[in-house]
Amino acid sequence: MDAQKQLFREEAYELLTVLEGALLDLEQNPGDGENIGKVFRAMHTLKGSGAMFGFDDIAAFTHTIETVYNMVRDGELAVTQELVSLTLKACDQIRAMLDASLTDSTADTSRTAVLAKEFQKYIPAGDNDDTQENGNGHRESSSAPQARLMTYRIRFSPHRDLFANGTNPIPLLNELKGMGECTMSCSVQDLPELQEMDPEACYASWDIILTTSAGEDVIRGIFIFVEDISDLSLEVIQNGTAFDSDIEYKKVGEILLDRGVISQDDLDKALGSQKRIGEVLLDEGMVDRAQIGSALAEQEQIRAIRKKRAAVEESSSIRVPAPKLDDLVNLVGELVTIQARLTQHAAQRDDPDLVGIAEEVERLSSALRDIAMGIRMLPIGTLFSKYKRLVRDLSHELNKDIGLVMEGEETELDKAMIDKLSDPLVHLIRNCIDHGIESTSERVASGKLSQGTITVSARHSGAYVLISITDDGKGLDTEAIRAKAVEKGLIPPDATLDEHEIQGLIFVPGFSTSSAVTSVSGRGVGMDVVKTGIEGLGGRVEISSAKGHGTTITLKLPLTLAIIDGLLVAIGNEFFIIPLGVVVECVDLTADDIKHAHGRQLIKVREEIIPYINLRRHFGLTSERPPIEQVVITELGGFRIGFVVDKVVGQHQTVIKNLGRMLKEIDGVSGATIMGDGTVALILDVNKLVGQAEVGEATASNGAGAQAGLKMTSSINKSAA
Amino acid sequence: MGRTILSVDDSASIRQMVMFTLTKEGYTVVEAVDGRDALDKVKATPVDMVITDLNMPHVDGIDLIQALRADPAFKFVPIVMLTTENTAERKDAGKHAGATGWIVKPFKPEQLVAVVKKLLG
Numbered sequence: 110m111d112a113q114k115q116l117f118r119e120e121a122y123e124l125l126t127v128l129e130g131a132l133l134d135l136e137q138n139p140g141d142g143e144n145i146g147k148v149f150r151a152m153h154t155l156k157g158s159g160a161m162f163g164f165d166d167i168a169a170f171t172h173t174i175e176t177v178y179n180m181v182r183d184g185e186l187a188v189t190q191e192l193v194s195l196t197l198k199a200c201d202q203i204r205a206m207l208d209a210s211l212t213d214s215t216a217d218t219s220r221t222a223v224l225a226k227e228f229q230k231y232i233p234a235g236d237n238d239d240t241q242e243n244g245n246g247h248r249e250s251s252s253a254p255q256a257r258l259m260t261y262r263i264r265f266s267p268h269r270d271l272f273a274n275g276t277n278p279i280p281l282l283n284e285l286k287g288m289g290e291c292t293m294s295c296s297v298q299d300l301p302e303l304q305e306m307d308p309e310a311c312y313a314s315w316d317i318i319l320t321t322s323a324g325e326d327v328i329r330g331i332f333i334f335v336e337d338i339s340d341l342s343l344e345v346i347q348n349g350t351a352f353d354s355d356i357e358y359k360k361v362g363e364i365l366l367d368r369g370v371i372s373q374d375d376l377d378k379a380l381g382s383q384k385r386i387g388e389v390l391l392d393e394g395m396v397d398r399a400q401i402g403s404a405l406a407e408q409e410q411i412r413a414i415r416k417k418r419a420a421v422e423e424s425s426s427i428r429v430p431a432p433k434l435d436d437l438v439n440l441v442g443e444l445v446t447i448q449a450r451l452t453q454h455a456a457q458r459d460d461p462d463l464v465g466i467a468e469e470v471e472r473l474s475s476a477l478r479d480i481a482m483g484i485r486m487l488p489i490g491t492l493f494s495k496y497k498r499l500v501r502d503l504s505h506e507l508n509k510d511i512g513l514v515m516e517g518e519e520t521e522l523d524k525a526m527i528d529k530l531s532d533p534l535v536h537l538i539r540n541c542i543d544h545g546i547e548s549t550s551e552r553v554a555s556g557k558l559s560q561g562t563i564t565v566s567a568r569h570s571g572a573y574v575l576i577s578i579t580d581d582g583k584g585l586d587t588e589a590i591r592a593k594a595v596e597k598g599l600i601p602p603d604a605t606l607d608e609h610e611i612q613g614l615i616f617v618p619g620f621s622t623s624s625a626v627t628s629v630s631g632r633g634v635g636m637d638v639v640k641t642g643i644e645g646l647g648g649r650v651e652i653s654s655a656k657g658h659g660t661t662i663t664l665k666l667p668l669t670l671a672i673i674d675g676l677l678v679a680i681g682n683e684f685f686i687i688p689l690g691v692v693v694e695c696v697d698l699t700a701d702d703i704k705h706a707h708g709r710q711l712i713k714v715r716e717e718i719i720p721y722i723n724l725r726r727h728f729g730l731t732s733e734r735p736p737i738e739q740v741v742i743t744e745l746g747g748f749r750i751g752f753v754v755d756k757v758v759g760q761h762q763t764v765i766k767n768l769g770r771m772l773k774e775i776d777g778v779s780g781a782t783i784m785g786d787g788t789v790a791l792i793l794d795v796n797k798l799v800g801q802a803e804v805g806e807a808t809a810s811n812g813a814g815a816q817a818g819l820k821m822t823s824s825i826n827k828s829a830a
Numbered sequence: 831m832g833r834t835i836l837s838v839d840d841s842a843s844i845r846q847m848v849m850f851t852l853t854k855e856g857y858t859v860v861e862a863v864d865g866r867d868a869l870d871k872v873k874a875t876p877v878d879m880v881i882t883d884l885n886m887p888h889v890d891g892i893d894l895i896q897a898l899r900a901d902p903a904f905k906f907v908p909i910v911m912l913t914t915e916n917t918a919e920r921k922d923a924g925k926h927a928g929a930t931g932w933i934v935k936p937f938k939p940e941q942l943v944a945v946v947k948k949l950l951g
Contacts, residue, residue: 113850117843146887153885154841157914160936162843274899275908275930277949284948309905331948334931428846 116428117162118207124151125200126491129498132193132200136501139188148196149178155203167206170221173228174199186231197498199224259321259345261328266314267339269307276335282315284331289321431524434485441474441481442672442764446783448474449762482669485525489567489576490518492527496538500563503542510549510559511542516566522574523669529646530576530666533639537578537662538563540636545582545660555657557581573648574668579661585654587611594620612652616640644745645796647673647690675763675782677790678741678754680725681732684790686763686782687752691743691795695757698738712740712751721751722802724793727777743795750799765792776801833950834858834875838868838882838894839912844935848881851939852946865889869897872904879950880909881933881942884924892927899928908949912937 131147138144152175160168174196180186202224205216263285267278285291299312306312319328325343332341371379371390379389448470455467493515504511522530546552546561553559564579587608594600594614606614614620618637640650648666667673667690675686676695694714698721702712710721721740725732732755740751765780767773779794835857837848849859860875862868866888868880880898884891891911898904908930913920916934924932933945 113843113847116846120841120843150840150885150887153914154844157883157935158841158843160914161847272906274925274928275904275906275949277906277908280948280950334948337925 114162114164114210117158117164118210119428120158121155121164121167121203121207124155125204126494127151128200129197130494132196133497133501135188136190136193142182145178145182145188149175149182152178164206164210166215166218166221167203170199170203170206170225173225173232177228177231180231192231195224195227199228261317261319261321261325262344263317263319263328264314264342265317265332265339266341267311267335269310269312271311271335271338272309274338276338278311278313278315278335281331281335282317285317285319285328288323288328289319291317291319291321293317431485434481438481438485439764439766441478442766443783444474445478445762446764450786482523482672485523485669486521487524487527488519489522489527489574490515492531492534493518493565493567495531496534496565499535499538500542503539507542508548509542509546509561511546511561511563514562514564516564517568520567520569520574522567522666526646526666526669529642530664533642533664534565534576534578536636536639538565541578541580541582541660545580545584547583551583569668570665574666575663576666577661577663579659581659584656584658584660585612585615585652586656590614590620609653612654615652616650641745641796644691647688649690673763673765673792675761675792676741677758677761677784678739678752678756679758680728680730680755683728683730683732684758684784684788685724685754686761686790686792687741687743687795688792689760691745693742693744693749695739695741696751698740698753700736714742717749719749719751720802721753722798723753725753725755727798727801745795745799750795750802752793752795752798761790763790763792832856832858833878834860835879835881835946835950836860836862836868836871836875836877838862838865838880838886838891840864840883840886844883844912847939848942851942855943855946857946857950865891865894865897868894872898872901876903877907879907879946880904881912881946882909883912884920885914892923895924895927895929910945910949 128148128151131144131151135141135144135148152171156168156171156175159165159171177186177192181188181192186192202216202221206221209216265278265282267276271278282293286293294316296314296316297312299314300306301312321328325345328343329336329341332339375390375393379386379393448467452467452471455463497513500511500513541563546563547555547557549559552561562581565576566579567574567576569575591600591606591611591614594611594617595602597619599614599617599620600606615636616639620637643650643664643666646666648664651663651665652660653663654660674689676689676692678685678687696712696714698712706712710723711718712721713719719740719742724730725734735755738753738755739757740753741757742749742751761782761784763782766782768775768778768781772778777794777798778791779797780792781789782792784790835848835852837845837852837859838861839845839848840863845861845863849861852859860871860877862871864886865882868882869889871877872880880894882891882894886894889897895909895911898907898909909928911924911929911932912935913924913932914935921932930949931945933942
């Protein structure tokens, strides 16, 4: 039942999203019957399914709303802004109820009551009957089970039109049979002459003797669906004998026997012969071709149904818990790794057979990998549709008129990626609404359409997905950004930056263009958080803006989080992976470099001072330091930092594996990967390492040098130099 | 013996419950998300029984029952309606359209099985 509840919850969350979409459309176009229907049905489903799976609070709450929307559907009530707003609030409340059910708590019931009351106001008194009795076809016995066996004589005489509504009397009779010992006899005395007979009418009636412990109402309950199209008489007789015969008929001979076409003797005789039973019976003149054909057709029917079932099983979809897919992807990842090892091995051995097998395995495993990855792909539209509500609420709050346009909603992306994109996108859209799009009066004054537009679009580009958020607002004011950056001490006043570099400044930590903190954006977290978040996903953020015409922010993201391109590095016998997305270059670190830095962990690369972290020291590795080390220089969140390693091994397709519960709190390591030869390499969390180093340097150094180096952005360094 | 049942409901959780319950009983269940989908599905797959919700988008349950009954292939196929309203009018409307029986939501899996067995055996 818990699994069923979970499924309902998932479904309900989806329904709420649909509901919100329909409500927002409805607000634009209050007479739209299709959306009214959608809202009504969503409420109806929440009510019906909610009650089924024990969400009684939701069922009761949605019942009232359903009633209101039924009136809307029937044209008795008009859709108003207030009603839409109220319903949206109700959606939030239902969501709260669902959330609460996860933790076995209950949502704020007083709020539910207040909202329900608001809806009640729309319902004229008297129309409001909340009575819901339960009366299913299968009646539950009202009388206590009788221990004493009773024998009944039952006469069941269906009307001629019994078959017309799809009723088959046989299962009903079988149901009776199942209740106890039972004998039945079928009377066909009403059967007319063939030429007068209506083949679709029921002429038979049945006499049944039943010995059972069940009560009379249970027996009558069996016939509940046909009580209006049959006569049923039932009397109790004290004693009765019974026998039961139940044979399964499968073979042609048995089918014919069952149909009364042939007798058991005929069948036995035919079975004694070596020929096919149908031919024997035909030769003997016991049956005609039509009868055989019909029996064969019956067999065929069963085969067809079986085939059909197989086909249905293929085409239907199933819901699978996400962790199972993660396991699958994990295993496939390992398989791919092993396969790479096999291929390498085969090539070294110079064994043509082995090479052939390795190639086959490679082909299979890459197909398997594609499929496994494909399973986790979801259309990004599921994420986009959430933002409709966001845009509506915020634009109302700020008194702006803003429309949201979505493009490429069908673009597929790894589910894990979609989950992690949610927050950064919210932030970006908020920024568009708050800072990007001007107020209606400003827009009109500058000759723009009074309604601003935010376009969210997604599209594939090779192994990447590009998501762009575009607004047609005022664009970035480079002068203002520059002035602010100087004021905040992010750049020296005399720095020469081109327009693109200035726009890039909004991603620098500590930068916020809005001087006043509003409730919408500018809550102390800036665009740098978005940038770091996206880079954490192995993606990149780009910005382009034209003053007065709007801004486009483009996120370039890998299709999946499960496999990343990494740079494999070694320290002694330990291997580490640095996500290739953040790596800028690799340079040697010689004893001279160290000497010139005067004890500080800084390296000069083409006149640029770059701080570095010595990973050997950081991780407390005791292996011997080689005479020439290498620095992998990474760029993250706008500034560069190097990592000192013994040697750079090369690029490596990395299948990310979690470290497991025991090790997941370890900072600086985001996961691990298993290499071809079985060695484990840790994947470095560059973001965290930089954070740790920043804290370390800030407390350790006496000022200028290292800290300043960390804070300065590369672009500034470059242009200042 | 595998009998095929068409489960028509716009609620995935109800469909899932019907599927789960009836598959366990040895029936084959085909799903349709509304009346229109159901009419498409029966073109491709003959079914032995139909269990349909009444309130659905595109083609609702009553219309579906009428459409199926008008089809000679469905003249004698049992059709059960799932209804949230347990009123005589609702049942009569369904029976008038040609429904064989009804199940009132919320229902327990055992009730569903009982009704299916009653009509299909």
